[in-house]
Structures are given as C-alpha cells and as structure tokens.
Amino acid sequence: MMQPVIFALDDRLANPGDTLPCAGHLDERAYSLGDHDFELPEGIDYDLVLTNAGEGILVTGMLSTHVVGVCDRCLERAEFDIDGEVDEYYLFEEPAGSAGDKDEDDEDDIDFQLVNPDGTLDLSLALQTTLVMETPFVVLCKPDCKGLCPVCGANLNEEDCGHAEQIRLERMGTSPFSALKDLKLDD
Ligand SMILES: [Zn+2]
Ligand SMILES: [Zn+2]
Numbered sequence: 475m476m477q478p479v480i481f482a483l484d485d486r487l488a489n490p491g492d493t494l495p496c497a498g499h500l501d502e503r504a505y506s507l508g509d510h511d512f513e514l515p516e517g518i519d520y521d522l523v524l525t526n527a528g529e530g531i532l533v534t535g536m537l538s539t540h541v542v543g544v545c546d547r548c549l550e551r552a553e554f555d556i557d558g559e560v561d562e563y564y565l566f567e568e569p570a571g572s573a574g575d576k577d578e579d580d581e582d583d584i585d586f587q588l589v590n591p592d593g594t595l596d597l598s599l600a601l602q603t604t605l606v607m608e609t610p611f612v613v614l615c616k617p618d619c620k621g622l623c624p625v626c627g628a629n630l631n632e633e634d635c636g637h638a639e640q641i642r643l644e645r646m647g648t649s650p651f652s653a654l655k656d657l658k659l660d661d
Contacts, residue, residue: 476502476605479597481524483531483589490528496535497521500601507609513542520601522560530565530586531595537604543613547621548629558608562600564589 522535620630
C-alpha cells in the first residue's frame with residue numbers, strides 16, 4: 475500500500491556493529507486498513523537507525539504522523555497522532571530451512587524482511603508494519619463518543635433525541651410516558 479522507500483547499503487554498514495542514522499519524510503497521503511480509510515495530511519516522518527547485526531540489518535527508531543479517519547460510532551471526523559516504534563530485521567539471506575517450508579505452528583518463527591539481492595532494502599516495509607500496529611482497531615472521534623441514535627440517527631454527542639431514555643425505560647418494563655408527557659405539557 476505504501477510507496478517503496480529504497481535504501482542502498484554501502485560501506486558505512488559493511489561490518490557487524492556499524493550503525494547509520496536515517497531520517498526522512500514521506501509524502502504518503504492515505505492508507506487503508508480493513509474497512510477503514512485514513513488520510514495522512516502531513517505525510518509520514520521517520521527517524522531510524524540502521525544497524526549491521528551480523529545476519530542482517532536491524533532497523534529501529536520512530537515513525538510519527540497525523541491520521542484523519544472516520545469515527546466508528548458517529549461517522550464524524552476522527553483524528554489521532556501516531557508516534558510508534560519501528561523495529562524490523564532485514565536478513566541478508568533467507569534462513570536455511572525456512573524457504574518453502576512455512577510451518578505456521580512454529581513458535582520460534584520470527585518475523586523478518588529480506589535485504590534485496592542488489593544490496594538494497596525497502597524501508598517502507600518496516601514503516602508500514604508500525605503504521606498498521608499503531609492504528610487503533612476501533613477508531614473514535616473521542617474516547618467517550620456517544621455515537622448515533624439507533625432509532626432516529628441523531629448524533630448523540632450533539633443532541634439528546636430522547637430515544638435512549640425511552641429504550642431504557644421500555645427495557646425496565648416501566649414506560650410511564652403518558653404520565654411524563656402530561657406533566658411536561660402543563661409546565
Ligand atoms: Zn464519534
Ligand atoms: Zn433518536
């Protein structure tokens with residue numbers, strides 16, 4: 475879903491223990507996750523450190539972005555910030571035995587990416603993982619969003635249409651509406 479962010483390995487990361495900072499900005503404007511569509515009006519900022527860890531390149535650091543989506547309860551605009559940790563391992567070579575033999579029950583199976591044969595790696599894979607992990611499963615405009623009335627569709631954050639109270643009383647088996655109405659009419 476994200477544009478590739480190709481980083482070419484060079485002498486600065488040739489030996490185990492070598493590290494290299496790598497920060498930047500991506501003009502990524504949107505992403506989708508499940509049924510949700512999100513906008514990224516300010517793009518994505520990342521601040522990473524690449525480390526030669528012997529068997530591969532460890533990519534760690536931070537991703538930050540501002541996300542605009544739609545509230546799951548009231549369908550109004552919902553915004554949140556993501557400041558997520560990036561932690562991805564790009565192996566130089568596919569580990570022996572794992573190729574073509576994906577055992578889903580293997581609890582030791584560690585998630586990893588691969589360094590490309592041409593000595594490049596795609597940082598977008600690491601950034602995308604963080605973006606997905608940090609995106610809330612339920613998107614809300616505010617933690618206590620009251621949502622829409624199931625009867626009339628009113629946004630309950632903005633108005634009280636009265637249906638919630640009516641439903642509550644009906645469930646309790648006491649529905650003294652005529653009496654209440656009479657009282658109020660006389661005011
Ligand atoms: Zn809402
Ligand atoms: Zn209502």
